[in-house]
Amino acid sequence: MSNFFDPQADFQVHRRNLPHRRQAGVIYFVTFHLADSLPRLKRAALQEERKLWLALNQPPHNQRQIEEYHRNFSKRIHDWLDAGHGSCALADPEIFRLVESVLNSSMSSGMRS
Template identity: 45%
Template sequence: MDDPIDKMPDVDSELLIGLVEAASRRFHPLHGDEIGFFHPSESIAYLDGNLPHWRQDGVTYFVTYRTADSIPQEKLRLWLAERDVWLRENPEPHSPKQKKEYWKLFPKRMHDWLDAGYGECLLKDAGLRQIVVDGLLHFAGNRYLFKEWVVMPNHVHGIVTPMGEHQLSGILHSWKSFTAKEINKRLGRQGSFWHKESFDHIVRSAESLERIGAYIAANPDGLPMGSYSLSADAQMRRDAASTVDEASSLVSWLPTEEQSDK
């Protein structure tokens, strides 16, 4: 039987390895004064609601907001009841193990439900989705920094850094209020388009920022082109990841020094 390595096209191993490394460096997340991470020693505010909302000056947030019909009410009621029980049984401060368990049981599960595509998924329509994109970018660079985001068929993810005196709550309200009115006008409807509450999380470190950026870029995996919108920075990250995967698959077929000597 032929050795698979013998069937591999002629390649320069150093060139391929260089390609992997270059692709992995192609995208760099925001740096310097643009990004602020959670400050344990600084004061922090808590806003009441069904979801936890922590606020701190000068930080960057990972935000998610969704259409009103994106999670079935029975699932949401069960989620809230289970979360209340978990919080009663696990008072703060939480250990790393408890934080990991909480993320898996609650934020991650909600994100999984969003990706399952419940509801009408009206933002599959390019025209309606563009209204959302225009709203996101209208004050970008003026009231907030907003370079990595994705508009999915029934929700939005983004990494946002409020600027100056602008606060996250006001930014989110502006996005949702303007776009809901415009979309309802386009559809000839009334009522809530977005769910009232949003999910937001203070980015804690450069490593956390990198993981969130990778999550945003990969969120459309499996969706047809034209059913979502990615920011230019998120698309760059997605393209870089694709190049790394392709180049890595070639590098994995390269013979080791030991095999080459045989």
């Protein structure tokens, strides 16, 4: 068994603000981004494009549509995040250590969402 998520194996979907997939014995990662890390005008334009794409591509989506969606929307968002827009507060060593400390203490105390 791999330590990574296997979409072919059994898993549970938990919803809070976003869907999360849970699978026994696998490694998870957490990604943070601040509100100003996505340029407002680009984000608004992308939301309009996404709305139009979804209107033209009704579910259920086939594999080609899924790949097109991620190429057109998910990849662009990740590229913008990687570009380092905004204040980049987590690049400040003091803020980074504070967030790291909170995460480590939450994990060691067994706190979960």
